[in-house]
Amino acid sequence: MTNIREHFLNEVMQYIKSREAKEIVYKELSYHLEKSKSELVSKAVPQNKAEEQVIKQMGNPSKLGTHFNKLYRPVFDWKLFGLFIIIISMGILPIINADGFSMARQIINIVLGILVTITFMLIDYRKIKKLGWLFLIVAFGFLLALNFFPNAMINGVSIIRIMGFTISGISLLPILLVFWAFYLSKEKPNLIVIYSVYLISVILFMRLSNFTDVFIYSVLVLTLFLSSSINKMTIYKTIGVYFGLLLTYVSVFWFTAKELQKIRLLAFLNPAEYQHNEGFIYLVLKDFRTQSGWFGHKQLPKYYIQELATDMVFANIMYFYGWLVSGFLLVLLSLLFYRMVILSIQIKDRFGKQLIIGVCSLLSVQFVFNVGTVLGLLPHISISLPFISYGLTPCNC
Template sequence: MKGRKERFLHEVLLNIRSKEAKEFVHRELSYHLKQSKAEMVSKGKAEEEAEEQAVRNMGSPSDLGQHFNKLYRPRMDWVLLGLFMTTILMGLLPLVNVQEQYTENFLLKQSIFIVLGAVVAFGVMHVNYRKTEKLQWHFLGFSLIILLALSYMPTGRINGESYIQIAGFTINGTTVLPILMMFWASYLSREKPKLLVIIGVYVFTVYLFMLLPSLTDLVIYSVFVFALFCSSSLSRKIIYSAIGTGFGLITAFMLLFWFGTKEYQRIRILAFLHPEDYAENAGYMYLKIKELITGGGWYGNDQPIFLPEMTTDLALANITYYNGWILAGLLIAVLSSLLARMLVVSGQIKDRYGKQLMVGVCALFSIQFLYNIGMVLGFLPIITISLPFISYGMTPTILNSFLIGIALNVYRRKNLVNARKI
């Protein structure tokens, strides 16, 4: 009878393409056959006869295999993939608009970064994310090594922020963010994460970010840790207490910063609030960005204009000026749809680790997207922060492609993983 049972399972698995699905179906069918046999034996049937009947009750192995193949096959989120490809190609627009202002071919470089980003996204998509859950401390250790190296052994600094150059690749604080996200998603998906560990790791990593120093990376990091913390299995009492404490510390820090800040730093804040009063210094950029936004009109402006960061942090202002309000609005709509789609996928995931990964992905993507939009529109102070897939550069392109790869990965396995949770 063992041969009959194994032949049945073998025929079922022949119709299933996914290796992971095969393992799951084999385990589940073996369990159900065992249960069915035990039930019939308890009613007086002989073991051999009970096993034979249990196999027959399963029906056609071919039909069963085809059913499971359709049910558990890895799925592609074509909506998310389409939005990703559309957005990443729109990232060439800012460079097309101003390429003639530069001697170096940044358009070609960004095209290469886009190809690398697509490779990263598809590569990450095909790695079974479930196998990374147990690597949480490896992720943390690797992140700490990079942060310590950036703090104490940088090869250079840009605008005061440390970086390390290796074989043409630049490693900075932003490089560490997705690795830390993997750690926090894994640790905070535990049934009972330890609060002291959470506090200790967070405080130490914040300290290392402050050594770089990188305010933007610190803000992004704190936002996604906060989101993952709030969606963890910790009690609501602990979460609400932590939120209250956090806001209290932020308020105290802002007050200390305001009263302890130097004059030029205070002027920067006042310039954001009243740029016209500081038009000759700190308010200049705010007024120029406003000029770009209003000067684009519906269909764009063909008069050349130069402003620092037109291809990076101010890429949206670039597109608004040269391509017009309609195309800029379309770009914002596409990016909003990309975020909305990832939020929808997050709501479909029952696996705790997969859910936390999606929360981290959405938080890490949204803080970049929303802050950059708010900054360009004049609602938020100017800082160094990229617009996902639109700002020039290898690091932001690879970072956000990695996030899309994670989202595609989790969606790809959602039916199989969700079935395991039933």
């Protein structure tokens, strides 16, 4: 009778295209058939008849196979893609009023961004799960290259330029995201591995003298750590120790830092007192906020800064296009993150869930700090606005 079951299962598998889906469905149906058969046998039904009856109850194998093929087929989320298209297209707006920046290059970046996004949305993300460790090796390889073999520098930060492409610390975060999503989606991830990989990678990032990357990376790892299957008490203890060490580091840094380093924070608290150095950017942003109006301005502002096409693109849109357009952009970005949160709830696969949570974390922390800086709520640090900043990353400009 086992031959009858195998024949039925093989017929179902013929209608399923994905190899991974075939494995899942085969195990699922085999378990269900065996369980149903055992229930009938326990009611004194002969094994041969029990198996025949269970298979008959499953229905037509072609319909069943077609159903599972649709169920496990990668779904293209048109709502998410539509929001992304509108947002990334708005990246043209800041370049219209910026000097020294190529409109053609920004359009090329937008088109490439759309093509890459379509590719990633169409492929079966489960196929890259097996390559988790490879992603970590590649990321560490580039981090070592940035530390010891950079071929260019931007504002004191090491980068590598290859055939027109720029590799910086922040451009490696998506690669590390895949590793962390893979490893923290395990049932029992090893804490020693987690701590070791995080510490080594943070040390390599800190050697690049770009603490913004360290901050974004730490938020990413912390978010995925919180959403993992690790015991909650262990998570709370780890977070407690982490923030304790962070507080100690900040305290030591404050009392040992040079005056110039302290001025950056003091300028945020009292920009007028430091208007000739670090406070200047805060005063310029304040003028932009007060002068923007609902529909913006056509003439250039009194003080034009290069960051208006890079890190401060939201200020650019706010000043030249007004609160209506900038508010529309904020709504679109908020809807994008909301849609990603909904998807993370709907996806049952732990790896897929971690991937979406990681992407949402990676983008939202940049969104919050960039907009927060422009609105005067947070101190100025070099963080780009997702999908909008010139070159798509801060180091491409």
